[in-house]
Amino acid sequence: MDDASAPDLAVRPPLQRRSRETWARVLDAGVAVLEDRGYDGFTIAAVCEQAQVAPTALYARTTSKDALFLAVYEHGIAGLQADQEVFADDARWTALAPAQLVRAAVAVTVSIALRHERYLRAVVLVSASHVEVRRRGSRYSQALGEGFAGVVLQARDVIRHEDPEAAVRSCFGTVFATTIIRIAYGPAFATPMPVVDDEFVADLGETAVRYLLGDVVG
């Protein structure tokens, strides 16, 4: 989780119940500040005011503003990963026919992303401004991608590509990227449509099915 090369971006874990609550308030305040003041407005003072906490309480857990942002970012990623693991461990998917499985996986991907909409909008969006987050981002997104790919790969025999694993990974990479972009950037990026609605999910699912399986009816 942490690199020896980086200065010291680790979080000193809170030991008592009170400080755990305080730290949770700080992380949530971080998201809130990013949400309505952007990365420019993400100052120590702003986070402290939002969390009703003094700067020292903040520097008791973290070593710098950089480390604070990283903590906010990774806390959200952990939430996404938790949801993703619940999905990957769900035995219901084994019963589905390939096309239904692919559609279901896309739908779940989107619904998980939507459940973390506020975080994706506020944090992931501006995370590119943060050098260390950019360095680490690949691991997290890769882990998330593998999880979805793993479930879909139970249908590997009917995937119409020479390398099914690569095809599934590529496909869900695109699905995830498209969804994130859509949610995080909203209508602002590369898509004329305003929201993530049923049509979007159906469309994305259909694209995945056609790409992985060719034409399938039903």
Added chain:
Amino acid sequence: MDDASAPDLAVRPPLQRRSRETWARVLDAGVAVLEDRGYDGFTIAAVCEQAQVAPTALYARTTSKDALFLAVYEHGIAGLQADQEVFADDARWTALAPAQLVRAAVAVTVSIALRHERYLRAVVLVSASHVEVRRRGSRYSQALGEGFAGVVLQARDVIRHEDPEAAVRSCFGTVFATTIIRIAYGPAFATPMPVVDDEFVADLGETAVRYLLGDVVG
């Protein structure tokens, strides 16, 4: 291009040749600074040093740091739009069969994005941190999307969707988003693969063809 509501983010146009060159240096310096110091490092002093220019020379054209970033952003968008228009006006595409047309459109989309790789990496990536850019972003991306969609729609009769225009727009929205993500975030986001290579282009083209036209051989 500018809103009455916003404070004053317009750029005072340079009148003499010398100041045009200076301004070009400033815009380029802005990209360079964002490239290797991130949004945090995008300070007036840093841009001035990079461009070998005094702060006053900068404030002669622009009114604030916010306006400077907006100018850097929009300068790059203009470059993308120029390339896109060249593509849209190219008569060669009318001769292609539908599947080849879709593949060509995808390839051109990617190649245009690649030609502006440095800008996409440095600027678009962190543009989400900028409130006004987020407000305006939709127009530009929409305009870019329409351009590509327009060319492909000459094949509207063979597009296997009830609403061909919507399908094409949706499709190229995804193509564009995937490409940008891939280039801007590099390996860091939602895709385990490291770069934009021929395989990526072929894959993306195939996805588009299968989505829009169903299975087509050759």
Added chain:
DNA sequence: CGCTTAAGGTAGCGAACGCTACCTTTCCTA
């Protein structure tokens, strides 16, 4: 309860940053 340590608040230092008043140099036009 009494001792130790963790947690949190107050107040403010030092540095960096956005921006500008003031002045000099370069360019355009008559």
Added chain:
DNA sequence: TAGGAAAGGTAGCGTTCGCTACCTTAAGCG
């Protein structure tokens, strides 16, 4: 070639921001 406008430089003001020294309060434990 003189006059005025545009362009650019020097130096520094006022503010904000990241961070910390110092002190008070709360929690855990025998």
